[in-house]
Amino acid sequence: MREHALIVMSWVTVAFLAAIATIALALLPEGTRLPVHWNLAGEADRHAGAAFALFTPVAMCAGLSLLFAVLPRIEPLQNRMEGSAALYRVTWIALLAVMVMVQLLVAAPAFGWAIPMTLPFVAVGLLLIVIGNVLPKSRPGFFVGIRTPWALLDTDNWIATHRLGAWTMMAGGAALLLVGLLPLTPAARGALVVGALLVSTVPPVFYSWLLWHRRTGR
Structure with a gap:
C-alpha cells in the first residue's frame, strides 16, 4: 500500500494542531482551564x-498517525491488505479531520469563537457516514473492518456483514x-x-454470527 502521502498529510496536520495550541496558549490568561471531555x-x-488541554489533541493525532502508518506492516494477512485499502485510507483521513475539529x-475560548458544543456529534456522524460508504470495499483482515471471528474465517460472511454494516453505520451517522x-x-x-x-x-x-450459525448448523 502507498501510504506516503497520508503520512505527510498526518504530520502536516500535527504541525497545524501544534501551531493552534501554541498561539491559543499565548492568548489565554495564566490558570485558564479548558474542556477535555464531553458527555x-x-x-x-x-x-x-x-x-x-491544547496539546492533548496534538499528541492524540500524532499517536493515531503513527498507528495507521504501522498497521500495514504488521497485518498478518498481507495479501488481503490491499483489498481494504479504500477503507483504511478514508478512515485515516476522516480521523485527521475529527482531530482538527477537536482542537x-x-x-x-482563546480566539473568542462561539463553536456549538454539539459539533462533535456532527463530526462523528459524518465520520460514520463516510466510513459506512466505503465499508463494503474491504476484505478479511485483523486490523481493518468489522472483525468478528465468523467473518474472519469466511470471506462471504465478511462481505455480507460489511454490506449490512455499511447501512447501519450510515444510519447511526445520520442519527x-x-x-x-x-x-x-x-x-x-x-x-x-x-x-x-x-x-x-x-x-x-x-448478523455475522447468524450467517455462521446457518451455514454450520452450530
Whole structure:
C-alpha cells in the first residue's frame, strides 16, 4: 500500500494542531482551564489546564498517525491488505479531520469563537457516514473492518456483514447528525447517541454470527 502521502498529510496536520495550541496558549490568561471531555449529552464534564488541554489533541493525532502508518506492516494477512485499502485510507483521513475539529473546539475560548458544543456529534456522524460508504470495499483482515471471528474465517460472511454494516453505520451517522443539529434536551440527546451507536455496531455483529450459525448448523 502507498501510504506516503497520508503520512505527510498526518504530520502536516500535527504541525497545524501544534501551531493552534501554541498561539491559543499565548492568548489565554495564566490558570485558564479548558474542556477535555464531553458527555453523551454534549456537555463539557471535565476540564484541565490550558497547556494539557491544547496539546492533548496534538499528541492524540500524532499517536493515531503513527498507528495507521504501522498497521500495514504488521497485518498478518498481507495479501488481503490491499483489498481494504479504500477503507483504511478514508478512515485515516476522516480521523485527521475529527482531530482538527477537536482542537478547534478546545481552543475556541482563546480566539473568542462561539463553536456549538454539539459539533462533535456532527463530526462523528459524518465520520460514520463516510466510513459506512466505503465499508463494503474491504476484505478479511485483523486490523481493518468489522472483525468478528465468523467473518474472519469466511470471506462471504465478511462481505455480507460489511454490506449490512455499511447501512447501519450510515444510519447511526445520520442519527448523530440530527443529534448535533436539533435543539434537544440533554437527556434526549444522550439517549439518541446511545441508540445511534448501538444501531451502528450491534446488527452487523449479530448478523455475522447468524450467517455462521446457518451455514454450520452450530
